[in-house]
Amino acid sequence: MEDLTKVWTWTLDVAGFHLVFNATTIVMTLIIMGLLIAFGWLATRRTGLIPNPFQIVAELFVDSFWNLTKDALDEDMAKTYFPMICSLFMFLLLCNWIGIVPHMEEPTKDLNTPLGLGIMGFFIAHYAGIKTKGFGAYIKEYFEPIFFMMPLNVIGELAKVISISFRLYGNIMGGSIIILVVSHLVYGLIIPPFLYGFFGVFVGTVQAFVFTMLTLVYISVQVK
Incomplete structure (x- = not known):
């Protein structure tokens, strides 16, 4: 379990406060953001029939x-919230998939990421x-x-924030723990690649979709 408990951190002292940042999560998040920007540029560079x-x-x-x-919102509201919903799914998808790459860590394995997105x-x-x-009808x-x-x-x-955040965090962290335990038991042979495929690709995709759809449903419930 040492692989999961070792955390690369940055510390910063500001006005007497000792701030600690998870450097791995920050770096991985910046890499994913860079990949999404590069993907957007490549997709729109030469559009055509x-x-x-x-x-x-x-x-x-x-x-x-x-x-x-x-389908969840009317067409006018969809124009407002669609970019956020689509971007959220693509971001979470890469966050959950990046752990498949050796020496890379999923930002969603840090509770701060799903909790921040849930908030x-x-x-x-x-x-x-x-x-x-x-405001009056909302409070009523x-x-x-x-x-x-x-x-x-x-x-x-x-409770919705806690539920949506811990569901994503629990599934990604749980998958990492299972892969780590099995890898030590069989010395990295045969089984772990299949586990990476299942937890990284399949479970990662499902959890990214579930989180995104729940966010969309929460918006839909509030506006109707």
């Missing part, structure tokens, strides 16, 4: 998530609800069906 391979993949993502977003989705969803319904919903249900309704909304 006969698309290049990058354009084909980009159009697949755009078409699929545009339809999903439009982001929480604020976006509630902002959309206030903007669509108005917390007192339904009976006024003293308000604390439970607030807890229910906060």
Whole structure:
């Protein structure tokens, strides 16, 4: 388990506060952001009726998530939130897949990443609800069906952040633990490559999709 507990950190002293940053997560996140920017540039560099391979993949993502977003929200709102939903899935997909590459670590294996994205989705969803319904109607919903249900309704909304974040973190970290344990048992032979394929590609894809769709559903619930 030492491979999981060793963390490369950066420390910074600011105004008497000792700040510690997970350097691995930061570096991996920057690499993924760079890959996404490079992919976007390659996909849009020479668009045409006969698309290049990058354009084909980009159009697949755009078409699929545009339809999903439009089904969950109306078309006008989909134009606002579709870029975020599509980008979120692509970012999480690479975050979950990058662990397949030797010496690379999944940013989603650090709770700060899924929790940060969960909090982001929480604020976006509630902002959309206030903007669509108005502040008065938005607040009124917390007192339904009976006024003293308000604390439970607030807890229910906060629980969504915990649920969506820990689901992603638990699956990615759990997969890493299983791969590490099995690799030590069989000395890195035969089985681990199949586990990397299952937990890295299959589970990573499913969890990225689930997280993205739950974020979309939370927005949809708030605006309707």
